[in-house]
Ligand SMILES: [Zn+2]
């Protein structure tokens with residue numbers, strides 16, 4: 001009978017060199033890029049990631065929260081979850097923060113919104129309508145830079161400030177808006193999804 005269980009372990013098995021290992025992995029599928037937004041592929045019981053914008057939102061109020069364990073912890077203590085300070089809250093906050101482990105902490109939400117708006121302005125950023133947000137509404141977008149807005153007066157102000165008062169270069173579009181801290185934070189273009197309800 002063997003003595004200590006480690007005695008049964010021989011020398012460590014040789015692993016293939018890293019380049020060989022890489023070749024063994026399945027190739028990336030590039031032929032059919034996903035066209036639909038996946039529904040909450042990453043989540044905790046309290047928060048989830050909205051992939052197109054790489055933001056964390058609360059599963060209760062659906063508002064964007066800053067990518068920061070402190071901000072997430074504050075939200076957990078608020079009306080959505082009413083969690084008292086303590087180890088359970090700390091753990092939940094760290095788990096939610098880890099949903100976007102590779103992202104930097106959000107320290108400046110005005111700058112952060114600028115980055116999100118730049119992403120929302122991209123021509124490929126017309127998302128299938130998002131079921132868990134307020135329904136799509138008619139809005140406007142700038143033909144010169146792609147920025148979407150809910151409100152025509154706000155878009156007019158954008159044209160005035162950014163495009164020298166250009167008047168006619170706008171179009172209409174469906175939009176949805178993510179809120180944060182109780183106010184509209186990020187508006188983006190969407191298209192209707194036919195036959196939704198089947199999943
Ligand atoms: Zn909430």
Ligand SMILES: [Zn+2]
Nearest residue numbers: 142144145147
């Ligand atoms: Zn513009």
